[in-house]
Amino acid sequence: MTAAPTSVVTAVTHRDETALVAVLGDAPGLVLVRRCADLAELLSAGAAGVARVAVVSPDLRGLDRDALRHLAGHGVRVAGLVPGDDEAGERRLRQLGVATLLRPDDDAATVGTALRALGDASTSRPLPQEEPPPADEPPDAPEVPTPVTVVWGPTGAPGRSTVAVTLAARLAAAGVRTLLVDLDTWGASVAQLLGVVDEAPGVAAAARASEQGALDVPALARLAPEVLPGLRVLTGLPRADRWPELRTAAVEDVLRLARAVADHVVVDAGFAIEDDEELSYDTAAPRRNAATLAALDTADHLVVVGAADPVSLQRLVRAVQDVAVVPSPPPTVVVNKVRAGVAGSRPERAIREVLGRFAGLEDVRFLPWVPDDCDAAVLAGRGLPEVVPRSPLVAAVAALAADLDARAAPPATARHGRRRRVAV
Template identity: 40%
Template sequence: MTSPLALALALPGEGLEESVLAAFERTRGFDVRRRCLELEDLLGLAQSGQLDVALIAGTVLRWDGDVVARLQTCGVCVIALVADQSQEQRFRQWGVDAVMTIQMSAFDADEVITEVTSVVTQTRSRKDRHPHSFAHDVSSGIAGESVAQTQDPFAPPAVDKPQAKVMTVWGPTGAPGRSTTAVGVASALAQRDHRVLLIDADPYGGALALMLGRREPDIPGLASACRLAHHGRLTPTQLMGLVHHVEPGLDLMTGLLRADRWPELRPAALEQVWSLARDLWDVVVIDVGFCLEEDEELSYDSMVPRRNATTISALATADHIVAVGSMDAIGLARLVRGLDDLKQVVGREPSVVVANRGMGRSRQVAVQRQVKEILRETGHDVPAMVLPFDREACSEALHAGRSLIRVAPQSALAKNLHLLARTLVSHLGGEQGVELGDRTALGRLRRLSA
């Protein structure tokens, strides 16, 4: 015999809780565990594992994307009852499992029960097939027609294009050149007629704004986008208004200039930013921090913000990971240990390993083979590439506030960054704009590192 679903009602002040409660209490398939007047009650019940379904409504409680994500992380199916279009838009952006539009003048609790049962069945079936997917695209009309999903009237016209690929540039501690590599790859891709968004997502303090000549003290960027997403107000137009055009085809979303503001980068909000960025650009390049550790003192409490969650979120959403290490004994040792941690955290190897600050061109192939051998001996059979050290070109680019690709296009470092970009483009699976000759870039890199 199937046990009844544990249900919690969070409908204070909406004038419908009594009707819904009475209807569910006479239904065999549900067990109403609690009527929650505070968010803490609802979250505590979910964390204890005693809740299957949460029926929520309105604006009396402090709903936001984090609350919805926390409930879903605990395996709770979240269903929202809304009365107007603005509430529907917010709950949809927060990713609830279903939104039901109700009219108090013609409210039918039995229809709510029917729809809740249907949504729970569909959601559980999909979660069994895709356990990491919580979003549910169900809109039900209760006692009236459902409100259509709200569209941003000022959004760019929709085009039939594949979702952008996300490339996350990561590297271990010790300043191995993550940001230089991220800027170089993004600029090289922009020169190949891709619309590229470069995001600074380093929770320990970003550098991309200064590197690309944006020296204003408090310019909006990723933190502002996360705040809007957290409150369910992030639209395509607003996201595009938070980026800065730095080069033809290249836009920049700045990060945290003050490291103590890292709690503003909430994982649930970041997921919305990544998803929306995929829809608006061709390629998204994310520069992240070095640390992959979880705070063991806080690991028992899934509700506490974690500083490294930003880096882990960007790595988890990435289609391709570029791992950057410094080309010296200490840097390579840190890189190898970091690759072990990376595989443990995200469950896969990077698409390519970049050893930065390498030798001159005459020894590059030999050094690249040595790096490949070190990686293979330590259990990491991935393509490897060595970027030459060019202090003069890097200094010139930093002083100019522009990418090295633009400032010193003939330098050995710029040419190798172009090769790295072509290698990553070849991973994109034949996107428009990829030239035939570029499809051999990955093979060329593998031959060099064989």
């Protein structure tokens, strides 16, 4: 039985279109179904399901990461047509994730083989080819990937940003190179907490560069200045109404590259995780909560922060239930701002009983309410571990950091005290 031909659409510049069409006509196992004049027509063809493969030029107007994600969502794999001397165009396509590249002078057999293989693939990215080690050499130990920890929680200012900043600062103080990313599309505040000027380009510039295929590890590092020894910060949106700039594909790419910038990535995420039902039918439309949902999906660790008062605890119970139905790791639940005034003389015990009864949460962490220490850190524009290193909140977050990253654990001598010197 003869296999069905691979359907192809094109959106390439005029100087190469005639030659490409002729080659596609001669290539075995391919059928050209449409020649698109612009990106809008290409996206429309992709959404209509008329083709399995699209061939694009690097200078196609409007081509960005979100457009490629739109095509991928409709099962369209993308190849690029790049002249051999167009290094900038080739680099741009590769950074956008286009791995299959054709040359204008390729023959029909070469083009046919490449596009048929792409049409049968599950992604536009190449699969890694790993060669087994020689029989007389032991395999290398697997490299531990940089963990991404997302700090999230319900609405009502439970202290998500304070916990995220303190956690990142504590990891950095322990010698773990850390990148703190502010992805809160409702009220970014990391820049203010750490005294970074509003003009810092931050995550908006990173997302914009990613969309255009211009973001790599050095570029991301330049956009994330070091505010403390070992701590880089990618500041959030300076205005909440700029949330459409943080699209899913760009956020995923930023977090992917962030793993190469630091040894631990901490993300301060917005509270809302609802997926707009109307917009979800339009994969090209921006969604305000997409940044948070993408971060949760990417995360290795999830810290859910709620406050200790009765209203906040009710919101925390619902938040734990809500986050359980979206792609995310198992949560580490943290109750912040714990004090006797809102939960009685033994607040930890009372809160644990409430959360165990209504949410089935037994393993809960508690962070003390120390408003004076937090105020001092905000006034100084620095992290709590630097301004008030002996704060009980710093000690509690340090224990959390050690559980999330073994490299942040204190040495054994520090945990058990100094050994008594024995006279001989």
